[in-house]
Amino acid sequence: MTDVVATNQTILVVGGGISGMTAALEAAECGKDVILLEKNPSIGGRVAQLYKYFPKLCYPTCGMEINLRRIKANPKLRVITLAEVTKVTGDAGNYTVDITLQPRYVNNNCTACGACSEAVEAQFANEYNYGLNQRKGAYLPFYMAYPQRYVVDPRIIGTADAEKAKSACKYDAIDLNMSTQNIQLTVGAVIWATGWKPFDANKIQPYGYDRIPNVITSVELERMMDPLGPTDGKILRPSDQKEAKNIAFIQCAGSRDRNYLKHCSRMCCTATLKQTTYVRERYGDAGKSSVYYIDIRAIDRFDDLYQKVKADPNVTFIKSKVANITLDKATGNPILNGVDTEGYHRYNNPHDLVVLAIGMEPSVDFSRLGIDIKVNEHGFIEADPSNGGLFAAGCASDALDVNRAVQHATASALRAIQVVNQVS
Amino acid sequence: MSQLNATKVEKYRNHFLREVEANVEEGHWVKMCMQCGVCSGSCPLGPYWEHPPQEIFMMIRAGKREEVLKSSSMWFCTSCYNCIARCPRELPITHIMHGLAHYAKRLGLAPQNQATPKFAQYFWDNLYNGGGRVNELKLGLSLYFMNGLVEGIKTALKMRKIGQGMYFSKRMNPFEIFGGHSCKDSQGLKAALNKAREIEEAKAAQFKG
Ligand SMILES: Cc1cc2nc3c(=O)[nH]c(=O)nc-3n(C[C@H](O)[C@H](O)[C@H](O)COP(=O)(O)OP(=O)(O)OC[C@H]3O[C@@H](n4cnc5c(N)ncnc54)[C@H](O)[C@@H]3O)c2cc1C
Ligand code: SF4
Ligand code: SF4
Ligand code: SF4
Ligand code: SF4
Numbered sequence: 359m360t361d362v363v364a365t366n367q368t369i370l371v372v373g374g375g376i377s378g379m380t381a382a383l384e385a386a387e388c389g390k391d392v393i394l395l396e397k398n399p400s401i402g403g404r405v406a407q408l409y410k411y412f413p414k415l416c417y418p419t420c421g422m423e424i425n426l427r428r429i430k431a432n433p434k435l436r437v438i439t440l441a442e443v444t445k446v447t448g449d450a451g452n453y454t455v456d457i458t459l460q461p462r463y464v465n466n467n468c469t470a471c472g473a474c475s476e477a478v479e480a481q482f483a484n485e486y487n488y489g490l491n492q493r494k495g496a497y498l499p500f501y502m503a504y505p506q507r508y509v510v511d512p513r514i515i516g517t518a519d520a521e522k523a524k525s526a527c528k529y530d531a532i533d534l535n536m537s538t539q540n541i542q543l544t545v546g547a548v549i550w551a552t553g554w555k556p557f558d559a560n561k562i563q564p565y566g567y568d569r570i571p572n573v574i575t576s577v578e579l580e581r582m583m584d585p586l587g588p589t590d591g592k593i594l595r596p597s598d599q600k601e602a603k604n605i606a607f608i609q610c611a612g613s614r615d616r617n618y619l620k621h622c623s624r625m626c627c628t629a630t631l632k633q634t635t636y637v638r639e640r641y642g643d644a645g646k647s648s649v650y651y652i653d654i655r656a657i658d659r660f661d662d663l664y665q666k667v668k669a670d671p672n673v674t675f676i677k678s679k680v681a682n683i684t685l686d687k688a689t690g691n692p693i694l695n696g697v698d699t700e701g702y703h704r705y706n707n708p709h710d711l712v713v714l715a716i717g718m719e720p721s722v723d724f725s726r727l728g729i730d731i732k733v734n735e736h737g738f739i740e741a742d743p744s745n746g747g748l749f750a751a752g753c754a755s756d757a758l759d760v761n762r763a764v765q766h767a768t769a770s771a772l773r774a775i776q777v778v779n780q781v782s
Numbered sequence: 783m784s785q786l787n788a789t790k791v792e793k794y795r796n797h798f799l800r801e802v803e804a805n806v807e808e809g810h811w812v813k814m815c816m817q818c819g820v821c822s823g824s825c826p827l828g829p830y831w832e833h834p835p836q837e838i839f840m841m842i843r844a845g846k847r848e849e850v851l852k853s854s855s856m857w858f859c860t861s862c863y864n865c866i867a868r869c870p871r872e873l874p875i876t877h878i879m880h881g882l883a884h885y886a887k888r889l890g891l892a893p894q895n896q897a898t899p900k901f902a903q904y905f906w907d908n909l910y911n912g913g914g915r916v917n918e919l920k921l922g923l924s925l926y927f928m929n930g931l932v933e934g935i936k937t938a939l940k941m942r943k944i945g946q947g948m949y950f951s952k953r954m955n956p957f958e959i960f961g962g963h964s965c966k967d968s969q970g971l972k973a974a975l976n977k978a979r980e981i982e983e984a985k986a987a988q989f990k991g
Contacts, residue, residue, distance in 0.1 A: 564824075564868060614816075615870035652818045681823025681868070696823035702837045704822075704829065 362436065362541060364393060366452045366781050369774045370545040371395065372443055375403020376760055377752025377767040378551030379425045384771035385549075386435035387428070390778060393543065394429075395441040398485075399462060400503035403553055405760060407486060409583035412632045412759070413663055419502055426504050439505065444540075446548060446729045450747030451781040455543045461536035463510035463520075468531040470498060470506045477526035478519045482511060484588070487581045491588035496523045501586060510534075546778035547747040549770050550731070550739055554718040554753040557612035557619055564682035565611065565714060570692050571597040573683060575611075575716045576629055583636050593640055595711050597690040602711035603641050606694055607633065608680050609651040613717030613757075621736045623757040626715040627655045631667045633713065638672060647673045648709065650680050650694065676705075683712060718757040747777040787889045798847040807881030808874045815839040821865035821875050831855045835865060835875050838882070851886040857898040859883075888982075900928060913964025914971040919954060920962070 364370070367390070371382040374396030382394040394401070405411065405418045429435055438459070445456040464474075480495035495514035498506070508531075514520050515534060524532040556577050559567035567573050572595045585591035595602045607630045613623040630649055637645035654675070656664040667673050678698040686693055691708040698705065720737040732742040738757075739750035751770040752763035790801060802809040815836065822834030833841060833855045841850050859879040866876050883899070886892045892899045908921045926941075927934030938945075948954035965971060 610870075616872045617868070617870065652816060678823070679818035679820045679870070681820050697819045697828065697834055697836065699817050699819050699836070702822065702834060 362393065362438065362543065364543040364545050365391070366544055366546040367391060367778045368393060368543070368545045369547050369549065369771075369778055370453075370455060370543065371549045371551055371751070373403070373551035373553055373751075373754065374398075374401030374437065374439070375551060375553045375752065376405045376421070376425075377553065377754070377763045378403070378549070379429065380764045380767040381549045381551055381751040381771045381774075382435055383425065383428050383432065384768050385775055386432045388771070388775055390434065390775055392435045393545070394435060394437045395443065395457065396437070396439045397442045398499065399439050399507075399509040400499040400505070401437060401439065402500070402502065402504065404577075406500060406502065407488075407577065408580045409587075409636065410632065412628050413660055413761075415632065415635065422502055426502075429504070437505070443727070443729075446748070450777050451546050453545050453548060453747065455545055455548065457541050457543060459539040459541065461512070461538060462507065463512075463515065463534055463536050464508050464531050465533050466507075466531075467529045468507040469529055470508060471528070472498070472508070473526040473528065474508055474510070474523040474532060477522040478514065479522075480511070480514050480517070480519050482513065487588045488575075488578050490578060490581055495519050507531075546781050547749065547774035549749050549751050549767075549774050550722075550724075550754045551751040551767060551770075552720070552722045552754045554757065555721040557717040557719050559611065559714055559716055561618060562612055562714070565608065565680070565712075566683050566685070566692070567714065570683060570685045570712075571595070572602070572690055572692050572710065573712045573714065575714045576607075576626065576633065577716060579633055579636070579713050583640075591640075593637070593711065595690065600710075601641070603637075603644050604646045604710045605637055605648070606692075606707070606709040606712045607647060607649045607715055608694075608712060609649065609654075609715045610679060611714035611716050614652065619717045619719055619736065621717075621757060622655060623717040624655065624657070625757060625759040626717065627651070628657075628660045628663065628759065630713075630715045631656060631660075631663050634667050634670070634673045638670065643672060645672060648676060648707070649673065650676045650678055650696070652677075652679050678705075718753060720754060722754070747774070749773050784890045787891065790889070798845045798850070799843050801847070802842050802882070802885075806878065806885045808877040809881060811873045811878060812839050812842050814871050814873055816871055818870060820868050820870060821873075824864045824868050826862060826864065827858045827860060831858050835879065838879075848891075850882065851889060851891040852893060853886075854893045854896045856880070856883045856886075857893070857896050897928075901925065904928075910972070910975060912962060913968030915963060915965055917958055917962040919956070919958040923959075 369385045369390050369392045371378045371394045374394055378394060382392045386392040402422060406422055408418050411418050440460040440462055442458050443455055444458050447454050474496040475494045478495045481492040483489040484491050484493040486500045495511040496508055498508050510523055520534055524534055556575060559575050565573060581587045582589045582593050583591060593602050612618040634647040637647045654664060676698055677700050678696045680694045681696040684693045686708055692712045694707045696705060724731050724733050731745050731748050732740040734740050739755050749770040751767035752758060755766060802812055817836060819836050822828055822836040825834060828834050833853055838850060856879040861876050863876055866874060869875060887899055904924050909916050926937040
């Protein structure tokens with residue numbers, strides 16, 4: 359990796375989700391030199407963890423494939439995975455960036471044959487599936503991972519498993535002597551496309567995510583729907599692995615709440631509307647969805663989806679923020695307790711499964727990263743002139759859906775291009 | 783209807799929210815409620831209230847003055863603070879409930895037969911007349927006899943064991959019935975309390991038309 363060449367005409371993009379890929383491609387396709395850094399072993403970000411995406415309810419693999427083709431076709435763009443920025447100094451047009459590269463223990467020879475994975479015994483929580491299942495200590499992060507190269511988990515290094523993996527590889531692709539490297543790059547502008555993370559559901563104590571097995575989050579439901587995912591595409595109750603057909607969705611789980619996240623996460627109303635269509639897709643008229651909400655914020659053209667879902671007799675809307683969830687021990691059913699706003703009726707409704715429409719928070723705490731960049735009170739990057747040649751793209755700037763994240767990323771590419779154009 | 787009450791109705795007619803903001807402790811928070819329902823669903827007394835807090839806030843905004851102020855609802859609040867802990871907008875709901883109750887009482891609108899305002903009045907009279915200290919024996923007895931002589935005797939008999947226990951462990955002195963002890967300078971305290979009332983009434987009088 360020490361052969362990475364960069365100049366102060368180079369644009370560095372940090373984060374390889376949909377926003378980072380877009381910003382990097384737009385800039386590279388304009389003829390700029392671009393380096394795309396991703397901290398995970400694969401690019402793709404959180405969109406690659408969705409089953410389908412609104413508004414058209416198409417599969418994200420399709421958009422991912424188009425972006426991967428563009429990336430492979432572009433000689434101006436260099437992708438580096440397992441890389442994290444530790445420090446940025448300098449000014450617009452001339453930044454020095456310190457980067458730490460974690461070892462993959464697998465080199466370019468890898469054909470993704472999978473023999474190493476079969477040989478290894480140790481298993482770990484599968485990050486791609488939000489820990490809903492286990493993966494091997496030598497693994498491909500997910501089927502569309504880019505680069506298509508296996509990874510050896512650093513936790514098996516030094517164990518017999520590591521040797522097993524190495525001897526299983528027929529292509530001499532496993533190199534157990536790789537180690538952490540620190541490199542330094544000079545670049546002209548930096549685009550932060552580090553995205554978001556789901557708010558920690560354990561903090562919302564009244565909803566009992568940590569105590570009641572059949573309370574899950576919206577991101578977990580996305581993984582359950584994947585036919586190649588942890589439940590083979592079935593919506594299963596964690597307590598007894600039975601199919602859940604009477605499902606409650608709780609909106610604003612962590613968002614719009616001064617105890618947790620103050621902001622509205624904007625995409626979770628539409629995400630829930632989308633997920634009610636999953637329930638119908640799996641179980642037809644036997645699948646019932648109940649949406650508990652404060653107000654439905656399906657903005658502009660997402661209203662079409664809202665109208666469509668509202669017309670579905672299997673979907674009920676209850677205007678109320680649920681006060682708390684209790685567990686019915688005999689059935690494993692979570693019971694939602696609260697008072698509705700349309701008539702102030704008290705309810706105690708049992709459901710098979712509860713999905714928390716979890717809020718979005720920035721994935722990076724920029725104040726701790728030691729980078730001089732302005733963030734707002736929610737921790738998202740502000741568009742501020744004092745940021746010089748540092749820009750945000752997508753969810754690093756705000757809670758956004760894919761459409762808005764991509765528009766924002768294109769704009770940030772243009773801003774970065776303007777900075778490097780001024781460097782002579 | 784008291785004079786103060788009549789003039790207030792005139793001044794505010796359809797502006798009950800403004801009246802609450804001006805006169806009720808923490809009343810300026812009422813407009814911040816987003817009607818999510820978490821407070822009502824979290825209140826342990828919820829099933830017994832006629833109007834849970836969320837509804838009270840909506841009624842204030844809808845100008846339902848009499849219904850709110852005459853309601854027994856806010857008198858049920860036990861100050862458990864569950865609602866405050868959970869309200870997504872951090873409304874000081876408990877304090878608003880007590881503020882509304884207090885305001886209704888000042889206007890003479892508080893429900894007559896509800897136990898909480900009755901007890902509050904006994905407590906206050908006991909403290910005020912007893913020279914700055916609550917005389918627990920007298921307060922206890924006045925509570926026993928709150929619902930008449932027969933009920934009072936029944937309650938006293940039922941509680942006999944506890945009374946004896948308190949007596950033997952020197953927790954209660956039966957001679958307190960003949961007066962009891964007061965704080966130092968109880969006259970000074972009375973003067974201070976009178977002054978405080980005078981200030982409160984002057985403040986309220988500003989809203990007399
Ligand atoms: C349940 C749910 C369903 C959703 N469904 C839809 C939908 O149907 N349609 C839709 O339009 N939107 C949907 N969204 C929103 C969508 O997920 C986001 O808009 C999208 O992920 C934003 O992409 P991004 O690239 O900005 O961020 P991310 O997807 O978070 O990508 C950020 C990337 O940066 C990397 N990274 C993070 N920190 C660093 C670092 N320090 N160094 C290097 N790399 C780093 C991450 O590993 C990741 O690859 C949904 C969201 C949720 C919660
Ligand atoms: S590292 Fe070797 S064994 Fe493992 S997938 Fe790659 S080529 Fe196959
Ligand atoms: S988008 Fe909907 S569910 Fe998400 S925070 Fe906003 S109002 Fe709540
Ligand atoms: S919890 Fe707070 S915001 Fe919600 S209804 Fe009660 S007072 Fe209003
Ligand atoms: S403090 Fe009062 S209003 Fe609030 S939850 Fe407790 S009893 Fe109910």
